[in-house]
Amino acid sequence: MPDVLPYPPDLAAIGTSGAPFRVALPVAELPPGAMRRVTFGELDIALVHAERGIVATDDRCPHMSAPLSIGSLDGCVVSCPLHNGRFDLASGDPVQMPTTGGLWPDGRYEPVWSPPGKEPKDDPPGPKAEARRLTRVRRLRYYPVRVVDGTIEVAVPVSG
Numbered sequence: 001m002p003d004v005l006p007y008p009p010d011l012a013a014i015g016t017s018g019a020p021f022r023v024a025l026p027v028a029e030l031p032p033g034a035m036r037r038v039t040f041g042e043l044d045i046a047l048v049h050a051e052r053g054i055v056a057t058d059d060r061c062p063h064m065s066a067p068l069s070i071g072s073l074d075g076c077v078v079s080c081p082l083h084n085g086r087f088d089l090a091s092g093d094p095v096q097m098p099t100t101g102g103l104w105p106d107g108r109y110e111p112v113w114s115p116p117g118k119e120p121k122d123d124p125p126g127p128k129a130e131a132r133r134l135t136r137v138r139r140l141r142y143y144p145v146r147v148v149d150g151t152i153e154v155a156v157p158v159s160g
């Protein structure tokens, strides 16, 4: 039976305390290294079989909500397919800021990223630049997971 990856208790998703566990996926459909989206009502969850175990987090990047489940996984770090933000699934912390720049969880500002050797990207002032500058990349939020009789179950606060 695969391990479940522990996560910081203060990063439990809102409403998960005491929420019922619901059937998500046969464990055979989430081999090591795999990521899958499971949906309950309007809630999309990314189930990830990371190097150190299975974990469930929102299938919405904490930057601008892109689906993490179609990104890439390296050990315990998931990369977002939209702006290459990278997140540590064990700690919930962003480990690489999105290419758009913005705010780290603690409010530090990171400018727009440009590849080494290239001119900095043009970032004309205006509402879009301001929105990028003020977008805070949050830490990941988690849903409790368990494996019962070969099935992955997730505690979710919604019906459907």
Ligand code: FES
Pocket (backbone or CB within 6 Å): 061, 062, 063, 064, 065, 066, 080, 081, 082, 083, 084, 085, 098, 099
């Ligand atoms: S939406 Fe994921 S890094 Fe921007």
